[in-house]
Amino acid sequence: MPMKLIGATASPYVRKVRVVLAEKKLDYQFVPENVWADDNRVADSNPLGKVPCLVMEGGEAVFDSRVIVEYLDTLSPVGQLIPAQGRARAAVKTWEALADGVVDAAVLARLEAVWAQRKDSERSQAWIERQLGKIDAGLQSMGQGLGDKPFCSGNALSLSDIAVGCALGWLEFRFPQIAWRGEYPNLGRLLDKLMLRPSFAATRPD
Structure with missing residues (x-):
């Protein structure tokens, strides 16, 4: 099983x-x-x-x-995604935390805007704006951190890229009004490259 x-x-x-x-x-x-x-x-x-x-x-x-x-x-030696120790490991986990943080803020903003069990009069636009600010700051940090490198951490795919790619893909899915590709074309290139991988192509959100 x-x-x-x-x-x-x-x-x-x-x-x-x-x-x-x-x-x-x-x-x-x-x-x-x-x-x-x-x-x-x-x-x-x-x-x-x-x-x-x-x-x-x-x-x-x-x-x-x-x-x-x-x-x-840890279950398979195929394609290690997280370094075993040291600063390299911390760097990958920090990228993951940054990407997940962007998603966390986006989820909170979306729930505040569309959750069916809350009346329109109960929704807080200030709260939504606060979360959108976190998304903007996270995107800026990711764009600066990636720079002109082929991947977020080192020269090969790691959990850094997977986390960032999933965050960017979800923003395109749920927040098409956030025009991050225009401001951070390097992030757009990274997502496009990731989407060529079967693992990403087969898991596009729907």
């Missing part, structure tokens, strides 16, 4: 895990779940009711995308 990944195809956090699974050539079963549906079963495996959630062969669950991808990188 292969590992099971519980998640939603639209989630950038789930996509990050799916890309890592593909790049590591690991076998798994994808179990789609909508965490907003009243009858979802996510809490059976993750008491927080969040995805992604990785259920291993013995039934033990691992959750939070950062924990999952770190675990997955």
Whole structure:
């Protein structure tokens, strides 16, 4: 029985895990779940009711995308995505934290704007603007950090690029009004290059 990944195809956090699974050539079963549906079963495996959630062969669950991808990188020697130690490891994990932070802010802004259980009079435009400011700052930092390098960390694909690519892809999916490609063409080139990889092409959010 292969590992099971519980998640939603639209989630950038789930996509990050799916890309890592593909790049590591690991076998798994994808179990789609909508965490907003009243009858979802996510809490059976993750008491927080969040995805992604990785259920291993013995039934033990691992959750939070950062924990999952770190675990997955140890399962196969194919294409190491996270350096084992030192400053190189810290650099990759910092890139991941930056990219995930952009997604976190984007998710909060979207929920404030569209969550059906909140009345329009209860929505805070100031809160939305605060989150959009974090997105702008994160994009600026990613653009400066990438510069003219082929990848975010070193000269080969790493978790840095996967996290950044998933963040950028989700912004294009949910926030097409943010014209980040015009301001940071290097990030656009990186995403376009990543989309040529089967792992990214097969996990485009929908």
